[in-house]
Amino acid sequence: MAGLLERHGRPLRLGIVGGGPESWIGRLHRGAAELDGWWRCAAGVFSNDPARSRAAGVALGFAPQRSYGTVQEMLARERERSDGIDAIAIMTPNDTHYAFSAAALDAGLDVVCDKPVTHDFKEACDLVGRVARGGRLFAVAHGYTAYPMTRYARHLVRDGTLGRLRLVQVEYIQSGMATRVEDGPQNNRFNWLLDPKRSGLALVMSAIGCHTQHLASFVTGLPVARVVADVGTLLPGRTVVDYVSAMLAMGDGTRGTFTVTQAAAGGENDIRLRVYGDKGMLEWWHRDPSYLRLAMHGEMAKVIARGDPFLPPEIIALGRTPRGHPEGLREAFANIYAEVAQDRMARTLGEALPALPYPRIEDGAHTMAFIEACLSSQASGRWEDVAPLPG
Ligand SMILES: NC(=O)c1ccc[n+]([C@@H]2O[C@H](COP(=O)([O-])OP(=O)(O)OC[C@H]3O[C@@H](n4cnc5c(N)ncnc54)[C@H](O)[C@@H]3O)[C@@H](O)[C@H]2O)c1
Numbered sequence: 420m421a422g423l424l425e426r427h428g429r430p431l432r433l434g435i436v437g438g439g440p441e442s443w444i445g446r447l448h449r450g451a452a453e454l455d456g457w458w459r460c461a462a463g464v465f466s467n468d469p470a471r472s473r474a475a476g477v478a479l480g481f482a483p484q485r486s487y488g489t490v491q492e493m494l495a496r497e498r499e500r501s502d503g504i505d506a507i508a509i510m511t512p513n514d515t516h517y518a519f520s521a522a523a524l525d526a527g528l529d530v531v532c533d534k535p536v537t538h539d540f541k542e543a544c545d546l547v548g549r550v551a552r553g554g555r556l557f558a559v560a561h562g563y564t565a566y567p568m569t570r571y572a573r574h575l576v577r578d579g580t581l582g583r584l585r586l587v588q589v590e591y592i593q594s595g596m597a598t599r600v601e602d603g604p605q606n607n608r609f610n611w612l613l614d615p616k617r618s619g620l621a622l623v624m625s626a627i628g629c630h631t632q633h634l635a636s637f638v639t640g641l642p643v644a645r646v647v648a649d650v651g652t653l654l655p656g657r658t659v660v661d662y663v664s665a666m667l668a669m670g671d672g673t674r675g676t677f678t679v680t681q682a683a684a685g686g687e688n689d690i691r692l693r694v695y696g697d698k699g700m701l702e703w704w705h706r707d708p709s710y711l712r713l714a715m716h717g718e719m720a721k722v723i724a725r726g727d728p729f730l731p732p733e734i735i736a737l738g739r740t741p742r743g744h745p746e747g748l749r750e751a752f753a754n755i756y757a758e759v760a761q762d763r764m765a766r767t768l769g770e771a772l773p774a775l776p777y778p779r780i781e782d783g784a785h786t787m788a789f790i791e792a793c794l795s796s797q798a799s800g801r802w803e804d805v806a807p808l809p810g
Pocket residue numbers: 436437438439440441442443444445464465466467490510511512513515533534535560561562607608625626
């Protein structure tokens with residue numbers, strides 16, 4: 420892999436979809452993509468209003484002729500250029516993800532898409548098929564599983580350090596909807612978030628439940644097989660879902676608990692994971708993302724840090740600054756962008772590359788099946804199976 424960018428001869432060119440000047444996640448995506456030099460943000464569409472989109476592109480520093488009014492226009496014009504985009508990154512309201520992804524894949528581009536990948540499992544399976552048929556790459560922006568310490572957590576599970584898994588506990592507690600935001604001043608963001616047709620099958624799952632389930636499945640290496648869920652609202656009278664708590668049966672029978680809410684006053688992006696095996700447990704918390712706690716039964720607990728010299732080289736390589744200097748979500752996103760670029764460049768050059776762990780469309784589709792199973796369980800009051808991917 421060393422020298423891959425040089426052998427490829429140029430960074431990949433990214434078309435941005437969404438993430439206008441007022442969107443924090445837009446700034447994070449663009450910065451992450453360019454952080455290590457694998458990508459250049461070359462073009463974009465930043466609003467559903469063509470005039471605003473063009474103006475926003477210029478305000479963000481994009482060339483006026485590559486600040487487009489619509490996604491269709493960007494795909495058509497970029498295809499005509501000798502230096503056209505190689506991929507698009509989607510960070511628009513949730514109801515647009517499927518159509519923009521499908522259009523880009525059909526145009527022969529790779530996709531980095533924010534979550535949820537689609538409205539439902541059926542659409543996600545359709546994208547799985549398009550990716551496979553077109554030989555394209557599709558990454559999902561699950562930053563939490565791209566931190567060095569969540570990657571190392573997965574490594575510890577895989578190499579048997581924890582022994583046979585018994586229990587996974589995962590939660591994501593936020594306060595963004597702890598008050599009646601429905602009754603406050605509205606803006607474009609609330610307009611789509613508070614409309615279930617636009618934000619997804621269950622708002623809290625589209626917003627943070629996706630990340631939470633993916634973190635548990637990624638670190639344990641286990642999909643969720645069955646679920647019994649309490650899906651509802653913590654704030655009386657709310658029409659969008661702000662709370663889901665569930666018991667999980669993972670693929671191998673490991674038990675799990677899952678809680679997500681955006682309506683916990685005082686909560687602050689508290690995503691936390693604990694995995695217990697028959698030999699010990701590990702714990703990771705997003706407030707302190709560069710550290711992982713490992714407690715083996717009957718022994719003194721250890722705190723492992725990003726940059727510790729005994730870590731495997733592929734884990735050390737995911738960090739950029741010496742131990743003790745903070746890194747965060749931008750760097751985690753940059754790891755996803757770096758891996759997608761390496762995957763694409765290696766394929767273009769016909770070089771073999773070990774499988775890279777960035778989240779893929781299959782992961783996004785499993786999440787959609789998980790969300791549907793939670794909703795089915797709420798309706799039936801029983802355990803429900805999570806649909807497997809076709810084929
Ligand atoms: N991965 C993460 O950690 C994370 C964090 C926050 C948000 N997100 C995701 O990012 C997406 C956007 O969320 P947000 O909070 O930034 O929303 P937002 O409403 O603040 O921003 C949406 C942006 O998309 C633009 N837009 C809307 N329609 C468009 C269209 N048709 N074409 C091009 N641009 C269009 C808007 O102008 C705006 O700039 C959501 O899917 C959300 O789930 C992901």
